[in-house]
Amino acid sequence: MRTILEMQKQLLPDLMEILKKRYTILHQILLSDVIGRRTLAVSLNMTERVLRAETDLLKAQGLIEIENIGMRISDSGRKLLEALEPIVKDIFGLSNLEERIQKAFGLRKVVIVPGDSEASPLAKKELGRAGAKALLGVISSKDVVAVTGGSTIAEVAEQLSPPGNLSLKQCWFVPARGGLGESLEIQANTIASGMAKRLGAGYRLLHVPDLLGKEAYESLVGDPNIHDIVEMIREARIIIHGIGDAMEMARRRKLEDSVVQDLQKEGALAESFGYYFDENGVVVHKMLTLGLHLDDIKSTETVIGIAGGKSKAKAILAVLKFGHEDILVIDEAAAEEIVEEIERSESRRAE
Amino acid sequence: MRTILEMQKQLLPDLMEILKKRYTILHQILLSDVIGRRTLAVSLNMTERVLRAETDLLKAQGLIEIENIGMRISDSGRKLLEALEPIVKDIFGLSNLEERIQKAFGLRKVVIVPGDSEASPLAKKELGRAGAKALLGVISSKDVVAVTGGSTIAEVAEQLSPPGNLSLKQCWFVPARGGLGESLEIQANTIASGMAKRLGAGYRLLHVPDLLGKEAYESLVGDPNIHDIVEMIREARIIIHGIGDAMEMARRRKLEDSVVQDLQKEGALAESFGYYFDENGVVVHKMLTLGLHLDDIKSTETVIGIAGGKSKAKAILAVLKFGHEDILVIDEAAAEEIVEEIERSESRRAE
């Protein structure tokens, strides 16, 4: 059967464009909480006047509320957005990309958000929202969730809000691995506690100094408290992690030059939970710290990978080849690159 | 779940208006076979220029074909119209009315066509189309269909076209009852044969003089030929009948003054297949002729009532209260009146 939209398109050729436009505006307002007309116009690349015409209409439809402080989304607007999401995805052509990637790597689910999270902070916010939604979709009442650091996962934490129908009081949030040399705000510990607080869940932290010598490492492993929490981490039912570019992560973590050179020699492309992967998804280096082992990751029930930006595409691909992701949340920019790469390798195989 | 249509109504109220407009134009072209721009503009109450803009678009979309003889609908236009019908009904708000009436009288199906068939010949044509569609929806290969007279049912006959997937060669069309004093074109006999010819089915007629005396009646009943056809009529699986205003029918059939006065005294409101009903659906008078008895109607599998126009609302309501309709095909004007009446009686009951 032809979809309703397909039929309508025949009588209203520009239906899709308008739908997309209004959806985008409404969506932007949702993400911004409250926002003024001018600011919104700039961030949407529209002139103030045309935006105004649209917002007037949205207001007339009761989808947004306009006060002298700015515009905010109304309840019915929020509901409408939610209901409209799959449709708009279809129009944006993201459903296609999702299916493509999902099949290529045998994933359980792929979520692609519109835009480029590197270029637009709002796209990044949306990536966080999608990540939060994915997490809430799989979490249940007594889960242990291991989280990594990174700005993307931090954004996920920001966007988390407690689900209405489910108490998560008996959940635990833990960092996936100990100190990895990140700055405080985007450390795994910070994020784990942040998520737990937002969801009313418990959290336990793993305080491990960043640059750990062999001996210190051995002594920490022996500590009963540390041992306890590491045990908990290794039994996590859900892992939610970011994906980074290997070289950039090395730089950000101020790894020694010799290590960086080694990484480069080994062809390290991606980094995630302290492990470095080459283009085939093989681990070529690991940071010396406590927490999840590779084997734990392989046996974890749900691994959620979240990343965005065109430049992350290669890294995401590498981690996908590692082969233990279940749910992938990325942005349009990365998705397009990844699908291109899939197609290239397919045509190579066909030769 | 909210339908995609409701969401669109919220976000694209203006486009829904346009959709309605274009649908109406396309629909009108369908009903008119070929029609010129000016004529169409008049019948749609639009100025020539705006209509032209629309038809240009419809042409660009390949939904109509414009030749120097006029405009006609294309195949894809025809298909689109068919597919779009429920959607437009929803936008017109007719779905609501349909459901309302269907539930109030426990009918199997209610079809409402837009417009007022008393005011616009095209609405009447559409009523005929809908009636024809309803008939084709229930008919199967060896049915006997009893039809009444009247201009509405005549229009149904006009709009019938053989279904592609079903041979009706073994169907029979018969008049529901003998001569009732209608003019030739809208007599049941004429219509039955017309329908049969259009569908490639058989027909048998019942020639009974209009004003039948008691004795003549008795002798006719005894005639074996007449008896045969009456038997067939009484076994009809489908009845398709119009509904008329009692007084108007009495006038049209030139009933004697005394009879008319009796009818008025009894509160006769509606007429159908030669029976007169009061506002509670009680039969207060019947014409003396052969054919279907009341008991036959009650036991018939599918009774299809078709009527239109604001002034018919009361009559339709009376026949509905009689309580043996299965499928009702009416126009918007009548439907609105009927629903109003339903609401009035509901609020009376609530007091």
Add this chain to the structure above:
DNA sequence: TCTCCTTGGTCCTAAAATGTCCCGGGTAAA
């Protein structure tokens, strides 16, 4: 208190939509 950002109002211009008329051509009735 002051500054910044908000909405809602206004004005003006360009552009699009619309009302109106006409022309050449083909159809169908006379």
Add this chain to the structure above:
DNA sequence: TTTACCCGGGACATTTTAGGACCAAGGAGA
């Protein structure tokens, strides 16, 4: 065959709308 009519499409002036650019008043937050 002729004639009268209706057809689509072209043309054009006019109206309406959309869009761009500002501005004033007001409230929130620093």
